[in-house]
Amino acid sequence: MTPDLVQQLSNVLHQVSGYIYPNEVELQWGLLVVVYPYITGLVAGAFILASLERVFNVKEVEPTYRLALLTALAFLLVAPLPLLLHLGHPERSFEIFLTPNLHSAMAMFGFVYAWYLAVVLLLEIWFDYREDMVLWARNERGLRKWIHLVLTLGATDISEKAVAFDRKAVRLITIIGIPSAFLLHGYVGFIFGSVKANPWWSSVLIPVVFLFSAMVSGIALVLMIYLLTGLVRRSFEMTCLDKLASFLFYALVVDFSLEILDFIHRLYEAEESIKILGTLISTRLFLSLVVLQALAGTALPLICLAFVSPAFGRRALVRFPEELRRLLYLASATLIQIGIFSTRWNVVIGGQLFSKSLRGLTVYKMELMGLEGFFVSVLLLAAPFVILYILVKILPPWKDLPAASVPEHAPGD
């Protein structure tokens, strides 16, 4: 046994208030398990945003369609990593596929993930990009040509009929994709919501709250990426940003309402656990729940978006100049990200800070180094952006560049 762990647990023991079961001194799910639902939430949210354009024909957000899909893919590729790193025996993780316990919610992870990655995201991206990839491959040389040619998987027919089929396929996959995205993140919520031993988690609302907070975080992320890449490329459509901000506002309203419902419901029912949960919120979770999640991450952006975005009609309540509007959108989206990360923190960590004896509170000591540490989590959160950068280089999502005009050769060609 590592002396570090003993030292760490001894320190925790001194900060316990009230009574906790002796086995509860070690907190089981740390920062990595906070990162996991945060990332899957971004995936689901970004995908649902992409689906808006395809299924509900919201033309204004069309410029973000491909970007949202690639963002979802980049984050989905990283999603299983925090879980894998967290396992006591990662080398045995494949057992989840080979001998899953069908009664276990967690055993479904592999299947839900594989379904979403292979059947939904990869397929939709492939069908959507196929025509462009064929065109790019025709006009390119060297490595890029080969990459695009290989990615077409040999399907180079871009006759009108074939392209029409692609469009139909994309639409069908999107229709399957929306419930799949709901499944992906609703399922993550279910993993927590179905633990009857834990009154903080055990709630039928948790999967629904997870879902809407996923949409909020996903839309906010795509908005941020679209805005920042737009600034770099010096091209974005303000109508698109306005529409994104409006959607962000709607999703935030639903998310906030659900959270409030959950809160009031608990308060009104005042079950056995209410005392310890009250103490939990007013002490250990005050900063992350009241300040970061509720005030900074929800109330503030809600007010801001209500006035700045055209959420209540064609015009915003207060007309701000474009530049300021962009800044306020960016600030709101950033606050929302902090808020949603805090939400995940409050669920995962918060749910383990009180004893199941309902008689005491413990503390969480975040490590800096080590697999479960701060730096690994930062790396995991940065990795999707690196992947996204590569994806954008291979599959440019910008529609303002017609396919024919793209054949800029790589500098080395």
Next chain:
Amino acid sequence: MSTQANRAQAEPESLQEISHDRREFLKQCAAAAPLLLAAISMAEGAAASTPDATYKPEEHYYGMGVDVNKCIGCGRCADACKTENNVPREPFYFRTWVERYVLTTDGETVVTSPDGGIEGFPPTISEKGILRTFFVPKLCNHCANPPCVQVCPVGATFITRDGVVLVDKDYCIGCRYCIQACPYGARFLHPVTHTAEKCTFCYHRVVQGKVPACVEVCPTGARIFGDVRARSSPLARFTRFNEIQVLKPQLNTEPKVYYANMDGEVR
């Protein structure tokens, strides 16, 4: 030898005969001793490595009774458990532990379990009047409807046919979902094997017809182990003659650790 010979001379004939017989007997015993020891050690070896060949799991269904009134909080059960099962000695890992409840006259309940009760408990110094105090031994409840078994993604934790919840440490992936799912705090992640750990009712002993280590060492007989269903078992007798409660019955886990004389404050 010389003193014995002197005594023999002084003793009457009949006694000499007896003494002679005794000497012969002891000689024979000494000669047979290595054989006897070998037989005992063989039996021990066989018992340690394999369960009783006649053991049939389907004929048993185990549970444990705990008489709260009998527990004196000595913590020998928790200590014996750590020794018997090689549980890490650090005070963060327990298969069983003892809690002390102090109920004050103004309605407060103070619960403690320093080092699981292994070193005993400090005196109950309270400024408020003490209404009652009592000790409650805790362990895995070997639930008939165990949430830990339900949530294990790979089926590494399971119920044996004789009603014991076990973990296969060669199969456990260390996801810790079972630890989260247990309402009783009875599980932990072993810091060396990185797999889930819990009370096994000393399964290795039980299949040899012995009782768990904690039951064996309890000086007051506060823990009763046995068959839940068999009419003649000590546990069946215990549940027949006591009013029984289980922990957190509202969670429908159907625990098989039965508490007698337990206060409503215990959870």
